[in-house]
Amino acid sequence: MPSLSRRLVAEWLGTAFLLAAVVGSGIMAQKLAGGNVALELLCNTIPTGAILVVLILIFGPLSGAHFNPAVTVAFAWRGELPWAGAGLYILAQVAGGVAGVWLAHLMFELPLWQSSLTTRTGTGQWLAEGVATFGLLLTIFGCIARAPSAVPYAVGLYITSAYWFTASTSFANPAVTIARSLSDTFAGIAPGGVLAFIAAQLVGAALALMLSGWLWGRLTKQA
Template sequence: MPSLARRLVAEWLGTALLLAAVVGSGIMAQKLAGGNVALALLCNTISTGAILVVLILVFGPLSGAHFNPAVSLAFAQRGELTWRLAGLYMIAQIAGAIMGVWAAHVMFELPVLQSSLTQRTGAGQWFAEAVATFGLLLTIFGCAARTPATIPYAVGLYITSAYWFTASTSFANPAVTIARSLSDTFAGIAPGDVAAFVAAQLLGAAAAVTLSGWLWKQKAVAF
C-alpha cells in the first residue's frame, strides 16, 4: 500500500490538474468560441470528462483518485476510509484545487488572485447539484461493486453528460466549487454562492451512500 505522503500528494496533484483543466479549458473555449456559449461549454465539457479518465487511471492505484471531498466523506461514511484519512484527503484536495486554478491563470497570463462575479444560485441549481453529486457517487459505488476497472471511464462519461443535463453544469465537488470561486472566468462561481452549492453536494452524496448500501451490499474495507 502506498505511503500516506504519496497518497496525499496524489490527491493534491490530481485535483490540481483537474482544476487546471476545468478552468484552463474554460478560458480557452471562451477565447475561441466567438461568443457562442453552447460551443464554449461543449469544449469545456470534453476537456473535463477526458482529463478525469486520465487522472483516475494515473492516480487511482495510489490514493483511489477521489479528488473530491464528497467522495472521500462518502467512503468514510461507508467505513471504507478512516475519518482521519478522509480529513487529510479533503485538505489536500482543496489545496490542490486552488493551486490548479492559479496554474490556469498563470498559463493564460491572467491575474493569479481573482474572485468570481458569476452568480449561480436558486433552487433549481441547488437541486441540480444534489442530483449531480448523487449520480456521481452512484456511478462510483455501482461500478466498484461489480466492475472496478470501469470507474475511470464511467466517471468521465457521467460528468460529461451531467455538464449538460443539470442546470448547474455539474460541479458535484466541494473542492472544485471552492476553487472556481477564485476565478473570474468562464468556469467561475461567485463566492457567496459556494456554501449553498456545497451543502447541496453533501446532501446528494449522503443520499447516494444510503441508497448504494442497499443496492450493492459489500463488505467495508478500512483504509
C-alpha cells in the same frame, strides 16, 4: 498500500490537474468560441471528462483518485478510509484545486488572485448539484460493486453528460466549487453561492450512500 504522504500528493496533484483542465479549457473556449456559449460549454465539457479518465487511471492505484471531498467523506462513512486520513485527503484536495486554478491563470497570463462574479444560485441550481453528486456517487459505487475496472471511464462519461443535463453544469465536488470561486472566468462561481452548492452536494452524496448500501451492500475495496 502506498504511504500516506504518497496518497496525499496524489490527491493534491490530481485535483490540481482537474481544476487546471476545468478552468483552463473554459478560458480557451472563451478565447476561441466567438461568444457562442453553447460551444464554450462543449469545449469546457470534453477536456473535463477526458482528464478525469486519465487522472483516475494514473492516481487510482495510489490514493483511490477521489479528488472530491464528497467522495472521500462517503468512503470514510463506509469504513473504507480512516476519518483522520479523510480529513487530510480533503485538505489536499482543496489545496490542489486552488493550485490548479492559479496554474490556469498563470498559463493564460491572467491575474493570479481573482474572485468570480458569476452568480449561480436558486433552487434549480441547488437541486441540480444534489442530483449531479448523487449520480456521481452512484456511478462510483455501482462500478466498484460490479465492474471496478470501468470506474475511470464511467466517471468521465458521467461528468461529461452531467455538464449538459444539470442546470448547474455539474460541479458535484466541494473542492472544485471552492476553487472555481477564485476564478472570474467561464468556469467561475461567485463566492456567495459556494456554501449552498456544497450543502446540496453533501445531501446528494448522503442519499447516494444510503441507496448504494441497499443496492450493492458494503464495498469491498476503495474507489
